[in-house]
């Protein structure tokens with residue numbers, strides 16, 4: 001019988017099925033967490049309205065509520081208390097797949113920014129000839145290529161079904177923060193046009209900020225990295 005609620009759930013307002021982690025006994029800590037698949041049609045399951053957010057606006061998200069929501073044993077994933085190890089393992093994939101789409105956006109963003117820096121002229125020359133602008137483009141390229149290596153390393157490890165908690169945390173922290181930094185550089189290079197919604201340059205920056213929060217904030221990734229290093 002599930003009781004409680006969960007905020008900030010991606011696709012909650014439109015989901016048919018929810019993967020729920022709930023505890024059977026809070027005193028057991030992480031070993032009390034069990035995973036369930038809960039169908040929207042279950043009695044006691046409801047969702048709140050779509051919440052407006054800063055970015056990622058094409059993906060609705062909101063809250064899920066459980067009020068004496070009965071879940072049959074057949075919908076329990078694995079044994080009681082196995083939820084933590086499931087989430088631990090699936091977060092490694094989550095951090096890799098989610099961030100892969102950000103890497104693709106960073107690549108497109110760089111191409112668009114270079115094209116703009118070549119075509120926009122000020123003081124008789126393309127703005128890309130000013131070192132202040134070209135340095136930003138160089139930094140964007142460096143972030144893209146270094147983040148790509150971390151992403152490929154996690155994908156390589158998971159393809160071989162190897163643990164990648166440290167590598168996934170390094171990737172999540174680094175790539176999401178790079179996406180924010182490059183998003184801001186791209187807006188700066190586009191000048192006033194970068195601030196206009198019609199260019200969709202500001203949109204990437206707004207979307208990027210979600211990335212330093214979901215699937216564990218940057219602070220949490222630093223905690224995981226430090227713990228993996230024995231601190």
Ligand SMILES: Cc1cc2nc3c(=O)[nH]c(=O)nc-3n(C[C@H](O)[C@H](O)[C@H](O)COP(=O)(O)OP(=O)(O)OC[C@H]3O[C@@H](n4cnc5c(N)ncnc54)[C@H](O)[C@@H]3O)c2cc1C
Nearest residue numbers: 007008009010056061210213214215216217218219220223
């Ligand atoms: C776009 C988006 C999509 C999301 N999708 C989902 C989803 O599908 N499913 C889901 O379950 N959740 C989802 N979330 C929720 C997301 O995982 C949480 O918002 C996030 O983990 C932070 O938790 P919080 O909001 O409670 O912030 P808090 O935990 O209150 O954190 C606030 C601040 O305190 C810091 N902080 C907290 N604890 C520590 C600590 N131990 N050490 C150092 N710093 C700390 C944080 O880093 C942050 O800066 C989504 C969030 C966003 C923005």
